Amino acid sequence: MAEFSGIRSQMYKECLKEFPSARNEDFEVMNKYLAPKDNEIVLEIGAGSGFFSEKLSEKVKKLIVSDPSKEQLEEVKKLGKKNIEVRDEGADKLTLGKEIADAIWSFGAMHHCFDKTKAFENFARVLKKNGRLVMADVWHDSKLAKHFDTQVAKFCVTGHEVAFWSDEFAESLCFLTGFEKPKIYDLKINWKFKSKEDIGTFLYKIHAMTKTNPEECLRGAEEILGIEKKGDLYCLNWPMKVMISKKK
Ligand SMILES: C[S@@+](CC[C@H](N)C(=O)[O-])C[C@H]1O[C@@H](n2cnc3c(N)ncnc32)[C@H](O)[C@@H]1O
Incomplete structure (x- = not known):
């Protein structure tokens, strides 16, 4: 996959290393909505360079980490974790077999997937009955979508042509692929x-x-997303949504 390779992937990894605690609230989102358990097999979709993977692997029996970009996944391989299996596959191209996972976790990745129907069919195949699908991503009517379409699409080295979510489309996909109303x-x-x-x-x-x-980048963020000072820290608003459903 061309998109998250070369300089795009390199800068992504560099950024997360330079600002290791900027995204701490994202871990709270994972713990609250995925609520991983130590006897579970979890599949991570669009894991990138493994921002969540190490912490998540410590909470579950086994973590299958997937992303279409081999370069992004190199960082996950470097962790050398025995209970992590790495697969360089996009959500729409998953080859994993039937009913192997208790839960699926994805954060900030699925707007890159253009065949979301195929992806949800794959999720339904891979999940056990009652398995959870927990997907945090960008919704089309949000300030975050405006930030991506105004700033990132214009200035990103690869461009940023993506497909954001609506509540209605997420509900329709769940209906069509064997998931409960999300x-x-x-x-x-x-x-x-x-x-x-x-x-x-x-x-x-x-x-x-x-x-x-x-x-x-700062000017655009102040105008579109908003920045607030809380105590000693500057807080950048990052308004995503999370969708939670269960395989029927
Ligand atoms: C913004 S990064 C998010 C990475 C990680 N989840 C995080 O929070 O740091 C988006 C990731 O989506 C991946 N991606 C692109 N197309 C995808 C697809 N079809 N299915 C799953 N992931 C995809 C990219 O390779 C990239 O690593």
């Missing part, structure tokens, strides 16, 4: 930084916005 919740995530400048640098790197500079 519950969908707003996530009022704050990504946290020591300075405003750090926000510009973080966005510049995480989205590989090499066609502009960190100053423009």
